[in-house]
Amino acid sequence: MGGRRGSVARCAVIATAVSACSGQCEATVTSVLVVALVTPDLRTGILTTFAAALAGMAFGRLVSALDSRTGFYPNWFYFLVEAVAAAALFVVA
Numbered sequence: 001m002g003g004r005r006g007s008v009a010r011c012a013v014i015a016t017a018v019s020a021c022s023g024q025c026e027a028t029v030t031s032v033l034v035v036a037l038v039t040p041d042l043r044t045g046i047l048t049t050f051a052a053a054l055a056g057m058a059f060g061r062l063v064s065a066l067d068s069r070t071g072f073y074p075n076w077f078y079f080l081v082e083a084v085a086a087a088a089l090f091v092v093a
Helices: 003-021 025-038 040-067 072-092
Strands: none
Touching: 025 040, 040 072
C-alpha cells in the first residue's frame, strides 16, 4: 500500500503495538508523536489518525448533547477543542 492509505495503515499497526505495551494513554500518545517526529513517511498517517480520533470524540460529544442538556463546560468546551484540533491536524496532514 502506498500514499496516504499506506501511511494510515502503518500508523495503526504502530499505535496498536505501542498501546499494547503501555498501560497509560499519555505514554501511548507521546510515543506515537515521537515516531511522527522521527519518521517523516509515517507523519501523514499519524496526523490523520489523530485527527480522525479527535473528530470522533467531538462527534460523540455532539451526539451526547442530544441526549441531555449540558452546560458549556465541560461538554461544549471540549467539543470546541477537539473539533479545532481535528481540523488543524487534517489541514497539516
